[in-house]
Amino acid sequence: MASSVVVDFPKNFANALSNPQLRRNLRAAMDTLGMRRRAIFSDKDAFEALRAQGDAIRQRSLRQLPQLLEQLEKKCTENGIQVHWAETTTEASQICLSIIQSHHATRVIKGKSMVSEEMHLNHVLEEHGIEALETDLGEYIIQLDHETPSHIIVPAIHKNRDQIARLFHDKIPNTPYTEVVEELNAIARKVLREKFCAGEVGVSGVNFAVAETGTLCLVENEGNGRMCTTAPPVHIAVMGLEKVVERLTDVPPLLRLLTGSATGQLITTYFNMITSPRKSGEKDGPKEVHLVLLDNGRSKILADPELRQTLKCIRCGACLNHCPVYTRLGGHAYGYVYPGPIGSILTPQIEGLENAGAMASASTLCGACEEVCPVKIPITHILRRLRNESYSKTDSPNAVKGHGYKSNLAESLTWKGWALTNSAPWANVLNAKLLGLLGSQLTKLSKVELVKNWTQVRTMPKFASKSLHALAKEKGISDE
Amino acid sequence: MPTRPQKVYYFGTCLIDLCYPQAGMAGIELIQREGIEVIFPQQQSCCGQPAYNAGFPEETRKVARQQLKAFPHDYPIVVPSGSCGGMLKHHYPRLFANEPEAAEAQRFASRVIELTEFLVTVLDIKLEDRGQPIKVTWHSSCSALREMGVIEYSKSLIRQLQNVELIELQRERECCGFGGTFSVKQPDISSAMVSDKVSDIAQTGAARVLSGDCGCLMNIGGALEYRNIAIPAQHLAEFIWERTHG
């Protein structure tokens, strides 16, 4: 969503939670993805060694990001790839649009790309009478249903087979109803084949861009990515500017981590490395290749050493698959393009805390995401930081956009009260302590609401007649 | 095996202090029975985690400073909670990284040890079960599991009890949805999570659910009671003490 859109988080959450079909679909899918990941990374030590390597590679890349981007641009240009820089998503979409229009194209075929979602590219193209067809099976399914991706790797994960069967039957002309997976695949393949042939421009994302060679790497399983990047005469690759790595040798460990974490695969069916447009004498490949580098707040994030870690992300989706909150909500409830743990740290930084800060509170800080993250992003630390910055205004140039938007709320005051009670030499102020425990000194939560929220599915905690302090004293436990 | 100290500090945690003092006492008695002197500083209060997780580091530091002061000597600090233990051990150094107390917080953190880890790795405790046969299940708190890494110690203690059969949950590694202030700030998500946890507990057929963290116990126990499922939720220390003393 653009930042002008106000997301009603409580309503979204309640709706998602009260949809039993969605809950079942998500649970089943997340269980399968989690199981596959565990199977491929069954050797704990080997996994830890690999992810230490992945973390180091990403850190090194980010440390020298400006130089690497320059090098990437230089190499790409030498190889014949045209490089464009976009500060905002609007600029990025405009760049794509003008390339497409300069070729008088009206049919665009797209491989899966979260950055293009971030840009709302399909919407922009549609407004200009350009059809953008998603060719990734999952993306194709949700496009048929006018939905956005609910997961960054498996965009239609919220739907089960029956729902897809019904959708195909309803939306694709002359399609008999079938729940047989092979038949459903065949139906989609037939539609997409025809579109591939008619596509005038191909748009794709980029998983890694190698600075030393100017190579764009694209990971996929269906071959549609290869079609989009080779069949049409023009290929536009869109990429968040953090995706660059220094050397070609950085790619294999990251690829292992990505495919293992995302789908539990050793390697995907397709791995595309694009280094130039078609050269003279070559029989295929696009005649023009463009690379659009999108900033959209990333360089600001880069400036802060803690927040910068957000940019290590390789978009594997493992944090979503293992998140107990995402598993119950699915992606749409988050209201923004990137859901789950990565979305909850990235989105507030891009869209501003005043718009998306609530995402940072939708976490128990259980740490399941950090445990699986292949590049060791300290997600819970960043969540705490975002919570903190929601309350505190600061002069720091690195402060998160919208910082202090909750600074006038009663919650700040009451935590001060909590601090007083708990830092004074022990006083058994039971009531004040309970408030500390459940955080009743919460924003808009009155005591009544606090109790109401807690007792939605639970009985009230019972207070002991004697505290441990009193008991210990009574039993003669030394206080030294 | 680390050397056996003569004395240890005990950090009771504010939740135990308020709602589960018997669990706290059981931990003290288990240590005392092994011949170790337990000191319970009366000046202790809360580790500061509620404010820390809510995004109030400054307020947290105020409370945390009080804890640094309350445990001045070089004794191990035993904590009957993975969550508060994790706060003291892993977050205090971060919290004070740019403060004059940085070194003190580091030293403090290095002395912190979770109760079951202490009983197993330092005291090499041997338990003799005097209780009736019972089936129990176990809930891992997220911080005991991920931050402190002590779950195997906790479960090894249960396995020492001859008459106790441990039936594991289907989703032992999944959070119960407590998350401190999360439980009331995001009541719908929290409710969904704890309801699933309670169903998982019920399907084991266990007569009791044990955990090493009272936050989870308060959440899970309250939800069990709400659904009239007669499975008490109990702190592991209290369970062990009940079955092995006398």
Ligand code: SF4
């Ligand atoms: S934050 Fe980590 S686990 Fe989540 S998508 Fe990014 S790399 Fe994967």
